[in-house]
Every structure is written in structure tokens, then in C-alpha cells.
Amino acid sequence: METNTNNHKEQIAKAMQSVITEHEKVNQDPWRLNYHVATPAFWMNDPNGFIYYKGEYHLFYQHHPYSPEWGPMFWGHVKSTDLMQWTHLPIALAPSEDYDADGCFSGSAIEKDGNLYLMYTGNVWTGENRDTDLKQVQCLAVSEDAIHFDKLKENPVILEAPEGNIHPYHFRDPKVWKHNDYYYCVLGSKTNEETGQILLYRSRDLFSWKFMAVSAKGEGNFGYMWECPDIFTLEEQEVLVMSPQGLTPEGDKYHNLHQAGYVLGKLNYDTGVLQHGEFEMLDYGFDFYAPQTTIDDQGRRIMIAWMAMWESEMPEQNQNWAGAMTLPRQLILENGKIKSKPIPEIENIRGNQVIYENLIVEGEVAFKEVDGNSLELDVYINANEASQFGLKLRMNETGEQYTELKYDVNSGVMTFDRNQAGSGPGGVRKAPVQLINNTLHLRIFIDKSSVEVFINDGEKVMTGRIYPDENSTSIRFFSDGPCQLTHLKKWDLKHSITYMEKK
Structure with a gap:
């Protein structure tokens, strides 16, 4: 096994200098996130190479280290012992x-012979048209x-x-895993008639x-293209997570x-064919794409995704950064559906607990x-x-700026409305939600420029970037008739991302 090193090291050193030089300025931005992974500076998209390796979680990500726009892709890299810090x-x-x-x-990671391997797609543009003039191949790097x-x-x-009937140029995002004596790799693809599909490969040694x-x-x-596929097993059921492009609203x-979503099914490891059911969404919000999962030493299946969306307005680009990762979420299969739950390690960054019980809300009230x-x-x-x-x-003093989460009892619909949220894109997203014993359970995670809402123990999740003014910090509860907050807990969440020091 031979490796290429010199030019690669030079390109990394140049990129690191670019990012480190800009980091201090970027970190002054009031929208800079406290406990979500973002780049030290410049552009980020898809999570890559998410793996639990030798006692630590490693997460890589698509990164352009020279501007806050998408460009020639590098792999950024963070690690953690608890998924939060x-x-x-x-x-x-x-x-x-x-x-x-x-x-x-994009690509993935796997351990072999004690070393960490990254499998990724190498991309070359062969002309001006980014949809037709490209050559994509699959590659390995080792550490x-x-x-x-x-x-x-x-x-x-x-x-x-x-x-x-496989498009010759669009085949990318390898996700690799081992099953019995073989390594398997799934790739995103499409037919020549623009229908999304995935391809399965097998190897005895990871190289051939x-x-x-x-x-x-x-x-x-x-959809016309399936990106970032990921196949794994939950409760003896195969799950295919992928990001289909080009679905028509329904x-x-x-x-x-x-x-971004999933299908449940059964993978035949002899034929390579996955028999599967209906497509289900993994997040009903605005900003969730290219999720990738890993399994850890506790046997948990953990998922993380890009907390942004292609072609969406990103006001932080004016401060020379763009994009972030969602909170890590544990996937649980219950009654034929996947629940996405916040991980317990969130407790590691909590402080300043406030508790209220059995409060009646009518009209609009703050606590x-x-x-x-x-x-x-x-x-x-x-x-x-x-x-x-x-x-x-995130309401301001005049009450004109806010992000609204509203539940309608008659229609059984949860609405996430950011039309009054401040700068950046507006819009409304809706999710079907049933009350349980006439009760709605919400776990809401607010960061400097994001909101993640876990509904009824992760049965539905809604994620969105928001860009309010720095002093928009109020939270108000509202109701058109008497309702009861049987239980309200609030914790401040600490800054938990460590950036490299400027050298």
C-alpha cells in the first residue's frame, strides 16, 4: 500500500493558513453558533466520514477554505469524546x-487493521457545464x-x-461498511433518464x-438524483437514508x-438488491440535508446532517463563514417509524436550570x-x-421580530414560521402531529442562529436557521384559550466548540 504525500501536504498547509487567518474575524459574528459544529472560517456543507474510532467520535465535512461560497472541496475535521464538545x-x-x-x-470512514480509512469521491470538471462536464471516481486515504x-x-x-442504465458521470458519496467477510459500499447515482438510484459494490480487501x-x-x-446514501441495520431491519434531489411538493x-429521508427494507447481501417501503422524511424543517450515521461503542446509531440547504440565503456569508452541522441525534425504530432523539450527552453542556410546573397560559405570557x-x-x-x-x-423588545412555533389542535398540524425571524430567508414549514393524552411535548434547542424542535420524543423534528438581532432574546408562550404548561424546564447551553489557536 503506497501513498501520495507531498503536494497533498502543501495544499492542506495553504488551506489551513487561509482558515486560521480569517478565524478571529469570523468569531466576532453575533450569529456564530455556540454548540453546533461550524468551520473556523469559510464554507461548509455535507458531513463526511462520521465514525467512532479508538474511543473518539470523528466527524469530517465538505469544506471550501478560501471563501464562504461552495468551491473545490476539502475535508474539514473535528473530534469529540461525547458528541457535544x-x-x-x-x-x-x-x-x-x-x-x-x-x-x-463526500464520503465515509472505516477502520481496517487499526488504521482509519476515508473513502471519498474525486471530482474533475471536464468543461463549463457542471451537470454534464464532469468525471467522478472513488478514492481512498489512510491515517x-x-x-x-x-x-x-x-x-x-x-x-x-x-x-x-446508470449515468456515467454522476456517481458519488461512497458509504462503506463491513458485513461478515466483505466490505460493502453504496453510491448515489441516477439513470440516464434522470431517476434517482443507488449502486452497491463489494470488496474483500477495501481496495479492489x-x-x-x-x-x-x-x-x-x-427525484432525479439520490445523494449521500447510507445503509445500516436498526432492530434487524435495513434502513436506507438518502437525500433525493428533485422531489415535487406534496x-x-x-x-x-x-x-433527506429514509426507507425501511431488507437488503439481500447475495444479490445486492434492497426491497423497501415508502420514503419518510427525517426532518420537517428548512435546513437539513445529507445526513450521515455511525454506530458507537454503546451500539447507538447516531445521525448528523448539514444544517443548511442548497441555494438558500445565508446571511453569515457576509462575515466569511457559511453552514453548520445539526445536533447529533440518536435514531430509534419504533412501530415501523424512525424517531430522532436528542442524545443524553447534551447534559454535559447544560447550566443554569430553571423549572416551572402547572402554569395556565391564555393570551401571551413570558416567564x-x-x-x-x-x-x-x-x-x-x-x-x-x-x-x-x-x-x-428570539423575540425583540417591540415584539415585531420572532420565530413562531404553533400547534393547531383541530388540524393536528405543527407550524414553524420564520417570516418574522429577522434577516435571512423566511418561510413556513408544517408537520402532522398528534397530541398524546391531549399533550404536546417539545424539546427546543436554540443557538445563536438556529432552532431545532424535537416533537413528542423525536417522532418529528423541525430544523431551521434564523438570523435575529443580537438583543432578540425573549421567549413568549401564547394560547387562544386556557392551556396548561404542566412542565417547563430551561437550561442555558455552554459554548462547546474548540477552534485551533492561531499560530
């Missing part, structure tokens, strides 16, 4: 070879210390898309790959530019010390006589 490490991958000259696109990565001399390990099958393909409203669903811009709320609301109730978050 993250430390930035040096950039792991840079485009440096003829096969990845225009970007080290002994989980910090410095060398690309294999044998790259690319998958040189071209297979024959058949054989195409098995088109593992699953879209039918009906299932009712309250699929209103983001691209979607002492229940405010802020970096906090967690845990609230149970009994609807009682109300037909509509909810919260206004």
Missing part, C-alpha cells in the same frame, strides 16, 4: 491529484493517527460507473471493488429545494429567566380548552 483538527483532505483536482467530494491522511497510490479504487447491483431505484415522485411535504440565545427548553403543554397554542422564540 468538539475540537477542530487540521484539514484532512485537499484536492491535489489529477483524479480529484476539482474536489474531494495511522486519525489526523494526517495520505492518499493511496492505487487511487482511484473505482474508476468509472458500471454499464447499463466489484459492482453488485442497482440496489434501489426511484419510482414516481422520487401537501405540506417536500418544500425544500432537496430532501422569568426563560429567555436567551443559547438554550434548551423541555416543555409539556396540555391543550385543555385551547385550539391554537405555541411559543415565540
Whole structure:
């Protein structure tokens, strides 16, 4: 196993200098997140290489280290012992070879012989049209210390898309795992007629790959390209998580530019075919794409996603950064549906607890010390006589700026409305939600420029970036008739991201 090193190291060193030089200025931005992973500076998108390795969680991400816009992709890198307190490490991958000259696109990580391997898509533009003029191949890089990565001399390990009704250029985002004696890798793809599909490969040694099958393909409203596929097992059921592009809105669903969700099924490891059911959304909000999962030493399946959306307005770009990661979420399969739950390790960054019980709300009301811009709320609301109730978050003194979460008892719909949220994109997203014993349970995570809402123990989640004024910190509860806050807890959440020092 030989590796390429020199040019790669030079490109990483240049990129690191660019990011470190800009970091101090970026960190002054009032919208800079407290406890969500973001780059030290410049652009971020998809999570990559999420893995539990030698007692630590490693998370990589698509990164352009020279501007706050998407560009030739590098891999940024953070690590953590508890999924909440993250430390930035040096950039792991840079485009440096003829096969990845225009970007080290998304991929995954796996341990082999004690070393950490990254499998990624090398991208080269062959002309001006970004949809037709490209060449994509699959590559490997390896590290002994989980910090410095060398690309294999044998790259690319998958040189071209297979024959058949498979688009020859759009095949990317390898997710690799081991099952019995083989390594498997799933890739995002589409047909020549623009229908999303995934491809399954198999290898005995991680280096030499054989195409098995088109593992699953879209039918009906299932998009023109499936990105970032991820296959894993939950409760003896295979799950395919992927991000289909080009779904048509249906009712309250699929209103983001691209979607992210899952199907449940059964993978035949002999034929490579996945028999599966209906597509389900993983998040009903605005900003959630390209989720990737890993399994840890406790056997938990943890998911993290890009907390942004393609072509969405990102006001933080004016401060030379863009994009962030969601909170890590544990996936649980219950009654044939996946629940996404906040991980218990959130307790590690809590402080200043405030508790209220059995409060009646009618009209609009605030509670002492229940405010802020970096906090967690845990609230149970009994609807009682109300037909509509909810919260206004990050409100300013005049009451004109706020983000609204509202539940309608008659329609059974939860609404996330950011039309009055401040700068940045507005919009409304809706999710179908049933009360449990006439009660709505919300866990709400507010950061400097984000809101994540976990509904009824993670049965539904709604995520969105918001850009309020710095002094918009009030929280108000409202109801059109008497409803009861049976239980309200609030914690401040501490800053938990460590950036590299300027050298």
C-alpha cells in the first residue's frame, strides 16, 4: 500500500493558513453558533466520514477554505469524546491529484487493521457545464493517527460507473461498511433518464471493488438524483437514508429545494438488491440535508446532517463563514417509524436550570429567566380548552421580530414560521402531529442562529436557521384559550466548540 504525500501536504498547509487567518474575524459574528459544529472560517456543507474510532467520535465535512461560497472541496475535521464538545483538527483532505483536482467530494470512514480509512469521491470538471462536464471516481486515504491522511497510490479504487442504465458521470458519496467477510459500499447515482438510484459494490480487501447491483431505484415522485446514501441495520431491519434531489411538493411535504429521508427494507447481501417501503422524511424543517450515521461503542446509531440547504440565503456569508452541522441525534425504530432523539450527552453542556410546573397560559405570557440565545427548553403543554397554542422564540423588545412555533389542535398540524425571524430567508414549514393524552411535548434547542424542535420524543423534528438581532432574546408562550404548561424546564447551553489557536 503506497501513498501520495507531498503536494497533498502543501495544499492542506495553504488551506489551513487561509482558515486560521480569517478565524478571529469570523468569531466576532453575533450569529456564530455556540454548540453546533461550524468551520473556523469559510464554507461548509455535507458531513463526511462520521465514525467512532479508538474511543473518539470523528466527524469530517465538505469544506471550501478560501471563501464562504461552495468551491473545490476539502475535508474539514473535528473530534469529540461525547458528541457535544468538539475540537477542530487540521484539514484532512485537499484536492491535489489529477483524479480529484476539482474536489474531494463526500464520503465515509472505516477502520481496517487499526488504521482509519476515508473513502471519498474525486471530482474533475471536464468543461463549463457542471451537470454534464464532469468525471467522478472513488478514492481512498489512510491515517495511522486519525489526523494526517495520505492518499493511496492505487487511487482511484473505482474508476468509472458500471454499464447499463446508470449515468456515467454522476456517481458519488461512497458509504462503506463491513458485513461478515466483505466490505460493502453504496453510491448515489441516477439513470440516464434522470431517476434517482443507488449502486452497491463489494470488496474483500477495501481496495479492489466489484459492482453488485442497482440496489434501489426511484419510482414516481422520487427525484432525479439520490445523494449521500447510507445503509445500516436498526432492530434487524435495513434502513436506507438518502437525500433525493428533485422531489415535487406534496401537501405540506417536500418544500425544500432537496430532501433527506429514509426507507425501511431488507437488503439481500447475495444479490445486492434492497426491497423497501415508502420514503419518510427525517426532518420537517428548512435546513437539513445529507445526513450521515455511525454506530458507537454503546451500539447507538447516531445521525448528523448539514444544517443548511442548497441555494438558500445565508446571511453569515457576509462575515466569511457559511453552514453548520445539526445536533447529533440518536435514531430509534419504533412501530415501523424512525424517531430522532436528542442524545443524553447534551447534559454535559447544560447550566443554569430553571423549572416551572402547572402554569395556565391564555393570551401571551413570558416567564422569568426563560429567555436567551443559547438554550434548551423541555416543555409539556396540555391543550385543555385551547385550539391554537405555541411559543415565540428570539423575540425583540417591540415584539415585531420572532420565530413562531404553533400547534393547531383541530388540524393536528405543527407550524414553524420564520417570516418574522429577522434577516435571512423566511418561510413556513408544517408537520402532522398528534397530541398524546391531549399533550404536546417539545424539546427546543436554540443557538445563536438556529432552532431545532424535537416533537413528542423525536417522532418529528423541525430544523431551521434564523438570523435575529443580537438583543432578540425573549421567549413568549401564547394560547387562544386556557392551556396548561404542566412542565417547563430551561437550561442555558455552554459554548462547546474548540477552534485551533492561531499560530
